[in-house]
Amino acid sequence: MKIVVLTGAGISAESGVPTFRGAGGLWEGQRIEDVASPRGFARDPERVHQFYNGRRALLTGGTIQPNAAHLALARLGRTRGIELTLVTQNIDDLHERAGSDDVRHLHGELLKARCTACGAVNPWREDLSRASICPACGGIDCLRPHVVWFGELPFGLEEVAAAIGRADRFVAIGTSGRVYPAAAFVAWAREAGARTLEINLEECPCSGDFHESRRGRAGDLVPEWVEELLSARKDRG
Numbered sequence: 289m290k291i292v293v294l295t296g297a298g299i300s301a302e303s304g305v306p307t308f309r310g311a312g313g314l315w316e317g318q319r320i321e322d323v324a325s326p327r328g329f330a331r332d333p334e335r336v337h338q339f340y341n342g343r344r345a346l347l348t349g350g351t352i353q354p355n356a357a358h359l360a361l362a363r364l365g366r367t368r369g370i371e372l373t374l375v376t377q378n379i380d381d382l383h384e385r386a387g388s389d390d391v392r393h394l395h396g397e398l399l400k401a402r403c404t405a406c407g408a409v410n411p412w413r414e415d416l417s418r419a420s421i422c423p424a425c426g427g428i429d430c431l432r433p434h435v436v437w438f439g440e441l442p443f444g445l446e447e448v449a450a451a452i453g454r455a456d457r458f459v460a461i462g463t464s465g466r467v468y469p470a471a472a473f474v475a476w477a478r479e480a481g482a483r484t485l486e487i488n489l490e491e492c493p494c495s496g497d498f499h500e501s502r503r504g505r506a507g508d509l510v511p512e513w514v515e516e517l518l519s520a521r522k523d524r525g
């Protein structure tokens with residue numbers, strides 16, 4: 289069985305990583321275009337660096353750990369007979385830490401820095417600033433977080449689109465469905481004939497596009513769904 293799972297900020301919320309939208313979200317008190325657009329970075333790079341430095345420090349500080357939902361998806365990925373494509377909009381590394389390999393980070397990775405001069409992408413766990421030096425070319429004032437801002441092209445989209453085109457199931461977990469192209473994946477999956485499921489605390493703008501919606505915490509519902517899927521396969525022999 290071919291399954292594509294798309295995860296969003298909601299899957300990491302129970303691990304202590306803030307979501308973007310809504311009360312207490314990362315965007316509260318910030319204008320998105322100031323911190324998550326190429327123009328915002330060009331205007332005030334130090335402000336943008338500070339925004340990501342804070343989030344990087346939280347991620348590497350030792351308090352954030354994968355939760356039961358990340359672990360259940362890692363288990364699913366290890367199951368024989370299941371071909372899982374795990375696509376995340378999240379820039380944290382919680383899927384990898386839970387044991388998933390080959391995670392498709394559509395919107396980049398917080399623990400990497402990219403050089404705008406030579407294009408090199410390097411692991412990065414420290415703060416970034418205009419004074420940071422590119423390990424590849426030695427340039428200064430040329431590093432940026434390796435993330436995808438509004439107006440930029442998501443990473444690996446062609447492969448993800450191909451996986452969705454082959455999928456028997458498409459499952460979206462903890463995403464508000466407000467950001468494209470990820471918000472359109474459910475429509476692509478339905479067009480390709482996949483059965484679609486949404487797992488979210490709340491109803492979202494594209495909830496109506498799914499065959500089925502389950503409301504609740506990812507940490508409860510994802511392990512439940514994985515168990516259900518694997519038991520049904522066992523029963524069928």
Ligand code: BJW
Pocket residue numbers: 295296297298299301302307308309313324377378379395435436437438439440441442445461462463464465466467468469487488489490492504505506507
């Ligand atoms: C729980 C839970 C629990 C909580 N259990 N659930 C007009 C119309 C259509 C499109 C556009 C338009 N104008 C511009 C566009 C395109 C634009 C876009 O979509 N804009 C919208 C604002 C409309 N998109 C882009 O620019 C993208 N690029 C692009 O389109 O390129 C051109 C292209 C052309 C053709 C084909 C393909 C491409 C790039 C988008 C980049 C987004 N970047 C960010 C920042 C990344 C770096 C960083 O992390 O800082 O990505 S924005 C931010 O939103 C981040 C997230 O990945 C993304 C999605 O957020 P997510 O994950 O859904 O989080 P939340 O907070 O919104 O929701 C959390 C959900 O969890 C909620 O629903 C809760 O209920 C739930 N929840 N706790 C279960 N315990």
